[in-house]
Amino acid sequence: MKKLISAIKKIAVEMILNEEMxxxxxxxxxxxxxxxxxxxxxxxxxxxxxxxxxQEAISEAINEK
Numbered sequence: 001m002k003k004l005i006s007a008i009k010k011i012a013v014e015m016i017l018n019e020e021m022x023x024x025x026x027x028x029x030x031x032x033x034x035x036x037x038x039x040x041x042x043x044x045x046x047x048x049x050x051x052x053x054x055q056e057a058i059s060e061a062i063n064e065k
Contacts, residue, residue, distance in 0.1 A: 009062050017055045026051055 015021075029051075030044045038046075 013059050013062055017059055022048075022051060022055065 026044060026048050029047045030040065033043060033047065035043055035046075
């Protein structure tokens with residue numbers, strides 16, 4: 001049963017936290033967030049950095065034993 005749960009967690013992480021989803025989420029957030037005096041490209045870089053940190057934390061939390 002533990003192996004099944006581990007496999008399901010791995011599949012869930014791969015489905016949700018992949019590059020395609022990352023690009024979609026970053027683009028959606030960038031369209032909704034406006035930081036005055038910061039270009040859209042720079043905003044996207046900042047959001048992407050935050051997203052990658054969240055992605056790592058989520059992945060670690062899901063895969064904890």
